[in-house]
Amino acid sequence: MKRKIILVIKTAVFLFLLAATLFTVMVVTERKTSYMKNKSFFEEAKKDHLDVLFIGSSHVINGINPIDLYQDYGITSYNLGGHGSLLKESYWQLIRALDYCKPKYVVVDCYMMDRNYEYVDEMYEDTPKEFKQAAVSQLHLNMDAYPLSKLKIAAVKDLVHDPKIQYEYLFDFIVYHNRWSELEQKDFQKLTGKSEYNTLMGAEMKHELEWNDNGMTEYNPDDKLSEHTVCEEYLMKIIDECQRDGIGVLVTYLPFSAEEQDIKSANSAAEVAANYGVPYINMLQMEGLIDPMTDLCDPGHLSSTGAKKVTDYIGNWFSENADLPDHRGDDSYSNWDKLCKDYNKEVRSISIKHRLLTTQLNELTLGKASAIVYLTEDSPALQDPWFTHIISNLTGTDRVYEASKNHQQYFMLIDRASGNIYEAVDYEQIENMSTSMGEMTYVPIEKRFRLLYLTSDEENNFLYDDNYLKDDVQIITYDNESGEMLAHIYCESSHSYEIDE
């Protein structure tokens, strides 16, 4: 008998150790994106810190920055947007999130409301297989972080048709055990709770710009969806759910390079919002809200500067239309202040130096550093409409086009502390420029020689260096307050706008 008892105890201990080992392996091999995205959500929701939830697709992830919203308006929010998420997925995302918190407002974006299929793993009959696979993979971002529950099972069953694939969301080790061969440091860091996580409260800012003309389709306000779609139904469900719970709803259509079906969706969304009596902001229709050449990182997604504009717009709307508390200065929200500081530091770092000159120049519009830009008269960049557009966007004037048109050298200084912007074309001189570096003077002498010096130190020329005679673009950045020089970038723009990091 005693032997039997010992055997039972030994077996139990063994099974416990085996289970603990397997659990550890599951934690390590799990794809961390969902965990990273939602870690702060669970923490902030637990503290009842979230006044606004944003739901929608990647347009929301890249278009709304809760850190800016807090920094500029004191509104605490979380970006629960999911890559490729349809409104049906957003609905379930919201339902799961409401299990953890009760926000004062939910902002729902209606991109892809034209999609009229039930299951992400089936889509339409003629949808290519790789699209379905991508959708199945993207849904993991929304699902993985949430523990197994009746709600999660219901969500998975409603979103995914194939039972085999359903299991992949309920027991994701089925998918992730294969990651053993690609594990990184961060995978193991999760065991100690010190792994990286999303520091923008769910948002992802796209800083890098890629050249595209991002043309906009002409907006026809009468074009509407020809049928009642599955996604439209779920928009209604989202509004119903919020209204039932006494949560304010704001329906949006964030801007991008929209096509015809997007315009139809936007117009139909307006009808749904009107029927429910909820506010609707259709940014597709707002000409001039964003600059497609700099505020879109690709035709579908906002860049960080675009996100800043859109977030500002939403922040203003809340200030005027909702009674949301300003949490700035509240000690219990001090981690938000720290995240703001970190984000500002990141933007500043990109403004000072980035792999792509165009990205750096665009980021300078966010004002985290002051800058001096010089282009030689034969600079290829000066003849590039995109590059000159970015410069013009930075200064807010058309003087760079003048230099471009006449093949003349161009100088620009933008001093954030004083708000002064100085520009010179051809052989124009500028004296006594007031900057946080001190009083400065710019004197172009000849094609390959120009002077930029502190009035107090004429010996030190900032814009000349024998080692960089071939480079036609120079960017100097300096600290807004102290005037300390932060970086001096040289670039030969005939090759590309890429610089050595």
Next chain:
Amino acid sequence: MQLISVQFIILLPIMALIYFLIPAKIRYIWLFLMSWGFYLSLDLRGFPVLLFTSVSTYVGGRLIEKLEGGKKKAVLSVVVIANLVILALSKYTGLTFLAAAGMSFFMFMAIGYLVDVYRGDLYAEKNFLLLSLFISFFPQVTSGPIERAGHMLRQFKNPQKFSYDRMRDGLLQMIWGYFMKMVIADRCAILVSAIDADPVKYAGTATLIASILYTFQIYCDFSGYSNIAIGCARILGFDLMKNFDAPYMASSIQEFWRRWHISLSSWFRDYVYIPLGGNRKGTARKYINILIVFILSGLWHGATYTFAIWGLLHGLYQVAGHMLKPVKERLCTVFKVETGSFSHRLLKIVTTFILVDIAWIFFRVKDFSSAIYMVLHILKPAPWFISKGTIYELGLDRPNVLLLLISICILIGVDIANRLDIKISERITRQGIWLRWLIYIVAVTVIVTCGIWGPGYDAAGFIYQNF
């Protein structure tokens, strides 16, 4: 439900627990229900074939025992032919409604039983459930081992008590089986299928690697299944016959067949080769008998003529081995070869491996010309396939290829130990608790984590299940 499915792994302990809790006298009924339930979950459409084999074998066995002379023979012939006709029709004519998972295995077991009863080596089983259980016993129904009725019926009638040691040994064998199947065989399969999909695209070295890996794939796939089946049966208190015994350690083709798919080889020996006269009717007849048995063995595997060529090749290897034996002995004497030396044994093992490897090419390709192309292609080496890293672009990245190599080394190590009569499982169980547990936990963790399963993996695939 497959032996490598999560459902099976969850259900097995529950089924075993109930099995040991119910009275010994009726345990076979529970086993029978489990076996039919398992089969129904695996192949509902094939169940009528299993049912037909069970009923015809039961009735046939009873009649054979009762009848005498020509009638007895007639009944045996009718039942055997009826089963073989169904097998042949489903295999060779593509009548899929007659196909059933594992039919080649359970029909051979049934035929073996009938012949044993006919010969008077065995009494006909009166209990239909017991006989049906023998034919459909769930660990072996789909891929063997092709057991003998005398061996199994005796065990079903006298079930063992629960034994901790048997359970542990059974689990260890299952773990080893899962390792062979999920870590080695299915990993090999990824590379092999990638190269086989377009052999012209890849250099000779790739074909060589694919052919070597296939050799390990088919071994680990089938032997892995056998280990799982044998381990599973052992947990329940049953001993199934050994099906593989380090076959690639064989130093001749004859020895290879004593170590490879032992249950099928011995079945052909007992029910085909010996009735044909075996080696009792002269050398020429012996060679013919060998060739007949191996061609039949090839055809047992599948309908295409490449399987027959594979069988024929093995038959020819054996015949050539017998015929050249005096020449080999003469050469050894002339060149004073120390036949007991390690180098000589190694040379024989490697030569046998190469011959088996070449035969597997015919086994796996769709037609004769593809096989010849592959054999010739192997002779065009291109080592840069490895050095340039092309091998890592065929579905397995560097860590996976490394894991595969390590796993194959472990497999070879275990087989060498088996060949030297060192029982690894016994060695492990003799160790202190911490080391034993560490080995068990690491093994399970490696299988669960590094085993090939999940999305994109076809869980239906044990190669031998198709035969």
